[in-house]
Amino acid sequence: xxxxxxxxxxxxxxxxxxxxxxxxxxxxxxxxxxxxxxxxxxxxxxxxxxxxxxxxxxxxxxxxxxxxxxxxxxxxxxxxxxxxxxxxxxxxxxxxxxx
Amino acid sequence: xxxxxxxxxxxxxxxxxxxxxxxxxxxxxxxxxxxxxxxxxxxxxxxxxxxxxxxxxxxxxxxxxxxxxxxxxxxxxxxxxxxxxxxxxxxxxxxxxxxxxxxxxxxxxxxxxxxxxxxxxxxxxxxxxxxxxxxxxxxxxxxxxxxxxxxxxxxxxxxxxxxxxxxxxxxxxxxxxxxxxxxxxxxxxxxxxxxxxxxxxxxxxxxxxxxxxxxxxxxxxxxxxxxxxxxxxxxxxxxxxxxxxxxxxxxxxxxxxxxxxxxxxxxxxxxxxxxxxxxxxxxxxxxxxxxxxxxxxxxxxxxxxxxxxxxxxxxxxxxxxxxxxxxxxxxxxxxxxxxxxxxxxxxxxxxxxxxxxxxxxxxxxxxxxxxxxxxxxxxxxxxxxxxxxxxxxxxxxxxxxxxxxxxxxxxxxxxxxxxxxxxxxxxxxxxxxxxxxxxxxxxxxxxxxxxxxxxxxxxxxxxxxxxxxxxxxxxxxxxxxxxxxxxxxxxxxxxxxxxxx
Numbered sequence: 001x002x003x004x005x006x007x008x009x010x011x012x013x014x015x016x017x018x019x020x021x022x023x024x025x026x027x028x029x030x031x032x033x034x035x036x037x038x039x040x041x042x043x044x045x046x047x048x049x050x051x052x053x054x055x056x057x058x059x060x061x062x063x064x065x066x067x068x069x070x071x072x073x074x075x076x077x078x079x080x081x082x083x084x085x086x087x088x089x090x091x092x093x094x095x096x097x098x099x
Numbered sequence: 100x101x102x103x104x105x106x107x108x109x110x111x112x113x114x115x116x117x118x119x120x121x122x123x124x125x126x127x128x129x130x131x132x133x134x135x136x137x138x139x140x141x142x143x144x145x146x147x148x149x150x151x152x153x154x155x156x157x158x159x160x161x162x163x164x165x166x167x168x169x170x171x172x173x174x175x176x177x178x179x180x181x182x183x184x185x186x187x188x189x190x191x192x193x194x195x196x197x198x199x200x201x202x203x204x205x206x207x208x209x210x211x212x213x214x215x216x217x218x219x220x221x222x223x224x225x226x227x228x229x230x231x232x233x234x235x236x237x238x239x240x241x242x243x244x245x246x247x248x249x250x251x252x253x254x255x256x257x258x259x260x261x262x263x264x265x266x267x268x269x270x271x272x273x274x275x276x277x278x279x280x281x282x283x284x285x286x287x288x289x290x291x292x293x294x295x296x297x298x299x300x301x302x303x304x305x306x307x308x309x310x311x312x313x314x315x316x317x318x319x320x321x322x323x324x325x326x327x328x329x330x331x332x333x334x335x336x337x338x339x340x341x342x343x344x345x346x347x348x349x350x351x352x353x354x355x356x357x358x359x360x361x362x363x364x365x366x367x368x369x370x371x372x373x374x375x376x377x378x379x380x381x382x383x384x385x386x387x388x389x390x391x392x393x394x395x396x397x398x399x400x401x402x403x404x405x406x407x408x409x410x411x412x413x414x415x416x417x418x419x420x421x422x423x424x425x426x427x428x429x430x431x432x433x434x435x436x437x438x439x440x441x442x443x444x445x446x447x448x449x450x451x452x453x454x455x456x457x458x459x460x461x462x463x464x465x466x467x468x469x470x471x472x473x474x475x476x477x478x479x480x481x482x483x484x485x486x487x488x489x490x491x492x493x494x495x496x497x498x499x500x501x502x503x504x505x506x507x508x509x510x511x512x513x514x515x516x517x518x519x520x521x522x523x524x525x526x527x528x529x530x531x532x533x534x535x536x537x538x539x540x541x542x543x544x545x546x547x548x549x550x551x552x553x554x555x556x557x558x559x560x561x562x563x564x565x566x567x568x569x570x571x572x573x574x575x576x577x578x579x580x581x582x583x584x585x586x587x588x589x590x591x592x593x594x595x596x597x598x599x600x
Contacts, residue, residue, distance in 0.1 A: 014447075039481075045480070054482055065335040
């Protein structure tokens with residue numbers, strides 16, 4: 001029970017790039033533990049027997065289209081929703097910190 | 100209020116094609132209705148009357164000039180706000196996309212434009228379609244026109260309430276685990292999740308790509324059939340789009356015949372946990388189908404017991420990956436913490452501010468399900484359960500042409516009732532989720548009012564993959580039998596909404 005501890009929530013939120021408040025950490029830990037316990041029943045369903053995995057409901061493979069040039073977004077359109085841009089590029093904060 | 104708004108879409112199509120009414124008149128009547136009732140219902144996140152009326156006027160001009168138009172030309176429609184539109188903001192119900200105007204149209208939106216259908220507005224939804232009530236919309240919940248204190252279903256509660264309150268004759272929805280069918284069930288309307296791949300997902304803001312499907316929302320079966328015939332078809336922009344045509348749904352909806360069809364009742368989707376009024380109406384519908392010459396058979400789908408568990412692993416896993424694109428770089432919100440933050444800190448602050456609680460919960464859960472220590476136990480096992488559920492359906496469809504169940508265990512619950520209990524909220528989709536896991540088509544149509552609360556109840560019809568036409572054939576026939584008994588349409592039982600002058 002309760003395998004999702006507050007520390008684990010903090011770790012997962014970090015991996016997900018979401019800042020979380022202490023209050024959220026407590027709340028999510030409690031809710032996600034309940035959910036995790038509940039969804040863990042999937043293991044029981046597949047016990048004792050080899051079952052292949054299905055990742056896609058309608059099997060399809062090697063979907064190609066004709067190799068023809070089609071209209072695509074202009075640079076201006078592609079940048080139109082960006083919070084910041086310059087010289088035809090997306091502008092972002094520093095990738096590396098100073099250390 | 101114009102009586103045009105209460106007409107079925109198929110009736111409006113006839114009036115428009117015969118020149119008895121103009122598209123501007125029909126469009127204006129619906130816009131007037133929104134001005135009068137949407138303050139209370141809150142179906143729309145955005146409306147632009149000018150662009151809708153301009154499309155309508157253009158169609159009227161072309162019709163007057165004798166141009167050959169699409170059958171549905173001039174018929175207005177509402178579109179769920181997780182489909183991209185170049186002339187309207189597209190938010191998916193999230194603050195992280197507030198005010199975003201996409202640089203391209205969804206394929207479905209392009210098809211509506213090509214058919215000459217004026218777009219009345221963008222409808223409300225739970226943030227990124229995560230929810231069963233619209234209460235997780237960052238812009239406030241929509242209300243059920245049957246009782247404004249109750250939920251209109253979710254995630255597509257904007258699309259269900261917009262047709263139930265006569266603000267639009269048709270709407271577009273999307274269904275990942277029941278987001279078209281559950282809202283239809285609780286608002287006395289019709290909703291269809293087509294076969295996975297029958298309708299292009301290009302331009303649909305993805306929630307869970309292997310489960311998402313766009314479909315029609317309306318007040319009756321034929322109307323949805325007409326709409327599916329507009330939006331379906333292969334699209335090279337969606338690699339999961341089915342290459343073959345599934346035929347005419349309108350033709351199937353007009354057959355009105357179930358003689359000799361085998362209707363399978365899913366043993367696991369009835370009884371315990373289902374409201375008495377829901378079961379009473381369901382059994383009544385079974386009797387009608389039997390009287391009309393259908394053969395009722397019982398089928399068992401033992402692995403449905405694990406469907407919700409598998410779904411709430413697969414969906415968060417896919418969502419956590421899909422929503423990684425909201426990174427403060429290419430579109431949407433950017434929140435920069437003080438000082439000289441790195442891009443990672445900007446991302447984390449942006450996603451903290453831009454996502455609501457349910458989205459955060461599911462992203463964190465999905466990240467957990469996919470992390471190395473728990474992948475096999477959770478995500479890997481869920482994918483295997485998906486195979487078992489497909490096998491259950493295969494066995495059931497060997498005995499039956501269509502399957503039926505109540506669409507949802509209950510009628511519409513009160514706003515706020517399940518907001519703080521994610522697990523209780525997830526149970527609403529117990530009957531609808533298996534179809535998404537298996538990729539098969541499903542429909543919900545109204546089949547009466549529950550005695551205990553007087554609220555609408557829905558029956559779900561399921562068919563094998565690519566056999567969407569069977570849904571329309573059975574749904575159309577059952578709807579006709581119900582309407583003959585009721586002496587009117589289900590939506591005509593809905594109370595009048597207070598109209599703002």
